[in-house]
Amino acid sequence: MVFLARTERMKTFQWQLDLPVGEHEQFFLSNKHKGIQVAVCFDSSFPHFRVNTSSPHYDARRERMRKLMTSVFARVGVAQSYYLFHKYSYTSSDDFDSLIEVGLEPHTVSDDTCDPRPHPPKPFRLVILAVLSEGDHLAHRHTLRQPSSYLSRLADAQACYWVFLVPAESRRDPQVRREFDEFGDIVFVPDGWASPTLAYALEFFSTFELLWLMFIRDDVHFDVGKFIEFMREMEPPRMKLFYDPSSVRSVFGMSRDMHQLLANPAILSRLKPYREMWYALNQWAEPFQVERREITGGHVSVNFTAAGASCTHGASLLGLLTAEQLSMTCELSAAGVDPCAMF
Known part of the structure; x- marks a missing residue:
């Protein structure tokens, strides 16, 4: 009843064109005279009525109002305001990209609950690299943690964040447990490289802020320059899958929107299981x-280490490598030498 009464009283409001004050002041004074309490919603996406057209005087007043608004926001803890002029959606790639472009981390923007989303485990990165690693590949993981590895070099450039996915059965190995405790970069996944592991990874990374989610074997070297060039060619990150065309499928990944779509609990719980991760993603x-x-431009083969194997100059991918070959490849690449020359 109170709302209806106030609505009726608002209908009686009349503009007084002869008053020297602005439209907002007229609105406040007139309604206050009639006993109606009004307030302003600081959202420029709402159109509002103006009696007069824009003028230098009004422009100055409008700029002053913007400063007043931002000063009030700062006092209540709002560091920055940004208008999309439509309802913001965390799952929208366009909204996500527009926030990243202006330097706003998407999780800091309020959602429908009027609260920010949970803080992601890691800051925003271009790519999240999930490295598929067998439990007994301690030497490979040791090499990939070195400063000369392509993973470390990409991480130093703040282009990626990486984590090792290791079969859960390896948890019983004392060396793997020690490695897990020491470095904190291992995630244990369902045994084998079948669709349950992919589903687990999709859910695990659903709280990370990224543009691309990539899976790569631990015995493969990805040239840093070719990696950055390839990701640039993949823009924009909209409904895309990428993969190593060899039978090994040593690398594959997806854009953020595909990840968000498949990681949705309503969809994830209904996905059909398959024996291979890439085949599952494709299906x-x-x-x-x-x-x-x-x-x-990749050279990935199960016979790569066999006698007579050769490599195309300037390959994007090299594998499948032993731990020693991987270490040498990383050092040569970091030194600016084409590692293909070693094969």
Whole structure:
């Protein structure tokens, strides 16, 4: 009843064109005279009525109002305001990109609950690299943690964050447990590289802020320059899958929107299981209009270490490598030498 009464009284408001004050002041004074309490919603996305057209005097007053608004926001803990002029959606790639472009971390923007989203485990990164590593590949993981590895060099450039996915059965190995405690970069996943591991990873990374989610074997070297060039060519990150075209499928990944789509609990719980991770991802994405890209210029083969194996000059990918070969490849690449010359 109170709302209806106030609504009726608001209908009686009349503009007084002869008053020297602005429209907002007229609105406040007139309604206060009639006993109506009004307030302002600081949101420029709402259109509002103006009696007069814009003038230098009004522009100055409008700028002053903006400063008053931001000073009030600062006092209540709002560091920055940004208008999208439409309802913000965390799952929208366009909204996500626009926030990143202006330097706002998406999780700091309030959602429908009027509260920020939970803080992600790590700051925003271009790519999250999930490294598929067998439990007994301690030497490979040791090499990839070194400053000369492509993982460390990409992380230093703040282009990626990486974590090792290791089969859960390796948890019983004392060396793996010691490694887990020491470095904190191992995530134990369901045994084997089948679809349950992919589903687990999709859910695990759902709280991370990223543009691309990539899976790569631990015995593969990815040239840093070719990596950055390839990711630049993949722009924009919209409904895309990428993969190593060899039979090994040593690398594959997806754009953020595909990750968010498949990681949705309502969809994730209904995904059909498959024996291989890449095949599962390919099948799960089949109902959608997805663009698939191949990583070209790679030399990845199960016979790579066999006698007579050769490498195309300037390859993007090298593998499958022993721990010693991986270490040498990383050192040569970090020194600016083409590692293909060693094969």
